[in-house]
Amino acid sequence: MINQIIxxxxxxxxxxxVAIGLVMMYKVSGVMNFAYGNMGMFITYIIWWLSSSMGxxxxxxxxxxxxxxxxxxxxxxxxxxRPIRHLSHGSMLIVTFGILMILEGLAVEIWGTEYKSFxxxxxxxxxxxxxxxxxxxxxxxxLLVFTTLIVISIAIAIFTKFTKFGIAxxxxxxxxxxxxxxGINVGSVLGFxxxxxVSMAALVGVIAxxxxxxxxxxxxxxxxxxxxxxxxxxxxxxxxxxFGGLILGVLxxxxxxxxxxxFKASISLVIIILVLVFFPSGxxxxxxxxxx
Amino acid sequence: MNRDIKDITIxxxxxxxxxxxxxxxxxxxxxxxxxxxxxxxxxxxKSSTLKAIAGGLNYTGTIMVGEESIxxxxxxxxxxxxxxxxxxxxxxxxxMTVKENLLxxxxxxKNTNLDLxxxxxxxxxxxxxxIAGTLSGGEQQMLAIARxxxxxxxxxxxxEPSLGxxxxxxxxxxDVIKKINESLKITVxxxxxxxxxxxxxxxxGYVFENGKVALSGKASELAGNPIIQEKYLGGVRK
Numbered sequence: 001m002i003n004q005i006i007x008x009x010x011x012x013x014x015x016x017x018v019a020i021g022l023v024m025m026y027k028v029s030g031v032m033n034f035a036y037g038n039m040g041m042f043i044t045y046i047i048w049w050l051s052s053s054m055g056x057x058x059x060x061x062x063x064x065x066x067x068x069x070x071x072x073x074x075x076x077x078x079x080x081x082r083p084i085r086h087l088s089h090g091s092m093l094i095v096t097f098g099i100l101m102i103l104e105g106l107a108v109e110i111w112g113t114e115y116k117s118f119x120x121x122x123x124x125x126x127x128x129x130x131x132x133x134x135x136x137x138x139x140x141x142x143l144l145v146f147t148t149l150i151v152i153s154i155a156i157a158i159f160t161k162f163t164k165f166g167i168a169x170x171x172x173x174x175x176x177x178x179x180x181x182x183g184i185n186v187g188s189v190l191g192f193x194x195x196x197x198v199s200m201a202a203l204v205g206v207i208a209x210x211x212x213x214x215x216x217x218x219x220x221x222x223x224x225x226x227x228x229x230x231x232x233x234x235x236x237x238x239x240x241x242x243f244g245g246l247i248l249g250v251l252x253x254x255x256x257x258x259x260x261x262x263f264k265a266s267i268s269l270v271i272i273i274l275v276l277v278f279f280p281s282g283x284x285x286x287x288x289x290x291x292x
Numbered sequence: 293m294n295r296d297i298k299d300i301t302i303x304x305x306x307x308x309x310x311x312x313x314x315x316x317x318x319x320x321x322x323x324x325x326x327x328x329x330x331x332x333x334x335x336x337x338k339s340s341t342l343k344a345i346a347g348g349l350n351y352t353g354t355i356m357v358g359e360e361s362i363x364x365x366x367x368x369x370x371x372x373x374x375x376x377x378x379x380x381x382x383x384x385x386x387x388m389t390v391k392e393n394l395l396x397x398x399x400x401x402k403n404t405n406l407d408l409x410x411x412x413x414x415x416x417x418x419x420x421x422x423i424a425g426t427l428s429g430g431e432q433q434m435l436a437i438a439r440x441x442x443x444x445x446x447x448x449x450x451x452e453p454s455l456g457x458x459x460x461x462x463x464x465x466x467d468v469i470k471k472i473n474e475s476l477k478i479t480v481x482x483x484x485x486x487x488x489x490x491x492x493x494x495x496x497g498y499v500f501e502n503g504k505v506a507l508s509g510k511a512s513e514l515a516g517n518p519i520i521q522e523k524y525l526g527g528v529r530k
Contacts, residue, residue, distance in 0.1 A: 164399060171385050171396040178383035181346055183371030183400035183443055 002136050004253050010142040012249015013149040014204060018226025019233065019241035020152065021200030026235055027173040028193035031081060031092045035099035037223030039076075040201030041216060042103045043069045045111055047206060048118055048214045058119060062206055066199050073198030074191045082190065107216040118209035145207060149242065152200075156238050169193065221265070225252075228268035231275055234282020243284060297324040297446050297479055298358030300345070305353035307340045314340045315351070316503040322447070322496075327473050327480040329490040329511065331524060332500035338483040339380055341500075342449045345481070346370060346377035357447075372400045374446030380455065380483075382436040386425030390416060390435060393424050397439030409438045412468060430461035437468060441476075448472065449481045454489060462486070466493055487524040491515045499524070 018036070025033050033039075047065035050056040056064070076099060084091045120141065127138040160166035171179040172189045180186045204226075205219055212218045229248045233240020248268065256264040275282065300322040307315035315337040322328045330338045344351040347367040354361050362370060385393050391406075394416075398404060410417045413434050419427070424435060433453055440448060450469065454462045470493055473480050484490035490511075491497060497514045499507040507514065514520050 164395065167388070167392050167396050168399055170388060170392070171399075174385045174387055175383055177348065178379055178385075179396070180348060180367045181371070181377045181379055181383075182397050182439070183368045183376075184396070185366075185368045 002133060004257055005250055006136065006138060006142065008250035008253030009246055010139075010145050010249070011253065012229075012246040013145045014208060014222060014245070015225045015229040015248050016149055016242045016245025017145075017152065017200060017204050017207075018222050019229035019245050020156070020238055021197040021204070022226055022230050023233070023235060023238060023241045024193050024200070025197035026230070028169060029077065029081065029092075029190050030089060031096065032227075033194075033197060034093065034096040034223075035076075035103060036096075036197065036201050036226075037219035038100045038103040038107075038216075039069070039072060039198050040203075040205035040222075041214075041219045042107055043072070043198070043202035044118070044205030044209050044214055044218065045107055045116075047202075048116055048209070049111070051119075052116075058121075065206070066202050069198040069202035070195035073194035073196070076198075077191055077194035078187075082187070104216050111214075111216075113216060115213035115215045118206075118214050120210045121206070141210075148203070148207065153238065153242050160238075165189075165192075224265075225268055228272050231272050232283055234279075234284055236282070237284065240282050240284040244282070247283075297477065299324050300447060300479070300481075301354075301356045302341075302345070303354045303356070305341060305344055305351055305355070307337065307344055307349060307351045309340075314503055315344070317353070318500070318503070318505055320498060320505070322479060322481055325473075325477060325479055326495040327469065327482060327493055328496045328498070329482040329484055329494035330498050330500060331484060331487050331490060332506075333485070335502075336500035337503040338500055339451055342377055342451050342481065342483055345449060346375060348377070368400065371443055374444065375449075376440045376443045376445035376447070377449045378436050378440040378451065378453070380451035382432045384424045384427075384432050384436050384439065386423070388424055389421050390424050390427070391420040393435055393439050394442050397442035399443070401442070401444050403442065403444060409441065412441070412471060413438050430457050430464070433457060433461075433465060434468070437465070437472075441472070445478055447479045447481065449483070451483045452485060453482075454484060454486045462489060469493060487520070488515075491520075 022033065022036055025031060043065045046068060047061045050061035050064060051058045080095050080099065081092050084095065122140045122144045124140050126140060129136040160170055168179065168184045169189055171182065171184060172186055176186055204222060208219065208222060225248060226245070229245035230241050232248060233244030248271065252264050252267060255267050302318065302320040305315055305318045318337070318341060330341065332338050340349065343349045345355055347365060347370045355363060357373065362373065365373065385396060388396070394406060394409060395404065415431065416435065416438060424432065427435060437450065437453065453465050466489060469480055469482065472478050482490055482494060491514055494511040497509065497511045498505055499514070499520065507517065507519065
């Protein structure tokens with residue numbers, strides 16, 4: 001049971017990372033990025049291509065890939081979304097759908113549909129703990145995911161709470177127009193949120209790649225689960241995204257184990273519906289009493 | 293405090309919202325160091341004029357600070373040049389703390405010293421960690437003004453600060469506006485529907501009607517103008 005929970009938490013931590021990126025983009029720019037998973041997929045392909053075909057060091061490839069992800073995020077926001085910002089929310093959603101299909105088509109065209117293997121960033125024998133509680137196995141890969149999630153969560157908490165730009169991000173997410181009148185360059189905050197979001201997608205791609213292999217649809221499932229995690233958390237807070245992901249991961253594992261593997265994917269869709277009906281602002285949605 | 297405050301001059305300002313012509317070729321002069329009020333009914337173009345000065349919407353015409361046009365500057369650069377708008381309906385960041393609101397206001401400056409704010413708004417000192425959305429209406433309005441002050445404005449535009457507040461609170465805000473103008477030497481542009489309050493503290497006034505300037509002059513003269521008395525002061529001379 002403990003092992004199941006650890007495995008669930010490990011998968012869940014991945015969903016949390018996906019959700020953090022989605023929430024950052026949604027909170028600031030108000031757009032749900034449907035192309036998120038495919039952006040991460042495309043960058044992972046580039047990293048794979050750099051390291052396996054071009055002979056670039058794997059870690060350098062990852063750094064270059066994430067830099068490229070940031071540039072991709074800024075460009076999509078600046079040239080794909082901002083020109084139609086004044087039109088409607090729906091039109092921006094459609095742009096992200098378009099990007100989703102373009103990237104998938106490009107990936108198939110350039111690299112084909114064949115699965116490519118991607119090296120483990122960390123490998124080795126798992127840690128095994130024995131005791132009254134039974135045997136607990138902790139894989140090194142799990143450790144990597146947990147560490148990444150913890151580092152990123154703490155970094156975001158400090159960044160949004162204590163830095164000027166972090167406060168600007170929250171100001172823009174709450175009231176874009178007024179934030180502008182405070183002298184905050186709204187455009188650069190929007191750009192940043194997308195640079196951060198797409199970088200998260202790339203990071204998720206790199207961590208997931210050894211397990212799911214590099215393919216045009218490698219992150220589709222993660223995108224759906226990350227979206228569910230974000231909905232669970234209310235889509236507004238990073239804390240919600242983190243815990244939403246972890247809860248979903250464990251839930252999925254338990255359902256897969258005790259009911260049926262086949263329900264693993266559908267459970268997230270059921271959760272989305274239940275949460276939206278019964279807890280529209282998420283399980284952790286906070287209602288701030290607002291006067292006058 | 294030696295800060296070069298200049299006149300703001302506006303020539304032929306036009307603002308359109310789609311097919312709606314909200315501001316129709318307005319000329320304004322805001323003398324340096326003054327409190328200048330813009331009066332008028334709903335939809336007269338007052339707020340649109342302020343937003344145009346702040347750079348928050350598209351307009352035609354020329355807005356000059358001193359002899360220089362600021363037409364090409366985006367909002368945030370205008371704020372850096374000391375042109376700060378405190379928008380209508382307060383627009384504080386409801387989910388952030390009072391302190392975070394103030395820091396957001398100080399975004400363009402290195403100023404994180406809150407002593408000046410405590411001096412003008414003593415109540416803020418004890419409320420720094422309160423979530424701003426839980427303040428009362430009057431406190432929210434004062435926080436909005438305090439936040440705008442954090443940007444070190446030379447020209448402060450206040451859009452209906454008395455909206456929806458009790459007379460006793462309005463009096464407090466009036467005192468604050470006077471203090472800001474007199475001791476901080478900040479030019480204040482005050483948009484108001486509360487005509488008697490506005491004319492009591494302003495040096496100059498403009499009356500807008502349907503996107504045009506209907507009347508203008510010294511505040512004391514406007515207060516004595518029979519048309520103003522009839523239309524905006526309910527026919528009663530205070």
